[in-house]
Amino acid sequence: MKPLPRIVQAETLDGLAEDDPDAMRSRRDLRRVHRVMGSCSMLSRILRAWALPRGRALRVLELGAGDGSLMLRVARALAPRWPRVELTLLDRQALVGPATLRRYASLGWTATTSRTDVLDWAAAEPRADAGGSGPRWDAIVANLFLHHFPERELAGLLRAVAARCDHFVACEPRRARSALVASHLIGAIGANAVTREDAVLSVHAGFRGRELSALWPADGSAWTLRERPAGAFSHCFHAVREGPG
Template sequence: MPTRVVIPELLDHLPADDPEARRSRRDLRRINFFMGNERWVLATARRFPEAAALGVTELGAGDGDLTRALARLHPQTTVTALDLAPPPPSLPSNVVWNQGDLFRSPSPPQGGILIANLFLHHFEGDALRELGRLAEGFRVLIFCEPLRARLPHLLGYAAHPFINRVTRHDMHVSIDAGFSANELPRLMDLSEKRWMIGEHSTWRGALRVLGCRA
């Protein structure tokens, strides 16, 4: 298994209104659809209505597509979205958008379900452990991250003719920063005494982690 390598992605340093950034976000929506990430997150969140009633939080909400879907899935629940970007337009009334650095928030988020879709691979070391401590304020964890393996790279190369240069670069950087089996819970220091962790990977390049309070 190749060593995990975390380096900056191009999209993270482009202005939100840059044409290449807009094109790359469209590419990412198609990649997410191909990987089935959001469908899995929503199907999994639907299984825990009691936890959802305590609030749903999404880390790295991006363009807000998954946030909107979560708000529709749980219309009576407050869905909190955290991202460095400003809130996108037309958010449902039950969405609270917190713009800013998660690690500098004076009050860490808490609730029933914590969700991260293609977000945690941006971090390593102390930052991942801090995210693990943040997870202690929730009952259910739903994480979907890149699988660090050869096949996802091969699938990425096959997609090169259909995506822009930013996405071509960032896709492979994301895979190299992704996780192998059983790696993410260990790096986040999620205690087996406090969490029951289930994990599986897909041939489309996703590593899916579900954590429930033990």
């Protein structure tokens, strides 16, 4: 059977205002989708395995962070190992509430939000996004985010990511017939019309094989790249810079 071609189309949620009731409901649906996909455990497992600097706060950036609730679950899983984290939640919409920020604080993580289009972030000078103290994030994370972008934008985005961190992970929809079938059945977990439509679009825009590795820049650094199907419906890519970054 021929592999599904990659088709990127605008998702319904992205066209809705932050306070649109259908959008709010769809973001709540997304939390159930994360549970079905096992997103928190996949991300936590990959992040936990990284050898990150000790003795200072880690600087972590999430791209397309949404309401910050998935990363909060990841933070709960990682806080015993990563007690001090300066986390930036970047999204082009302002979706993270004060209660979520307080929950991060209770774990010892300082979370701040950045309402920014990621393509502007990618186009900006690296130093500008790091509080003036250097261009590097210890880790950059993305979940259900990269699939929003066609290859050309994605290549530029991954170039910016590689220039600004030593560790990167993305968990995305798997572009596979089994995932497509499941996306058509997502109403079974009570998903609304926005989520039902976007789930199908997301699978068509998802990834397979080594597609993200092929877009990762050859920037002169040695990177270890891993890309593989994960869980029943996900496709995970992670990149670790070897040696001093």
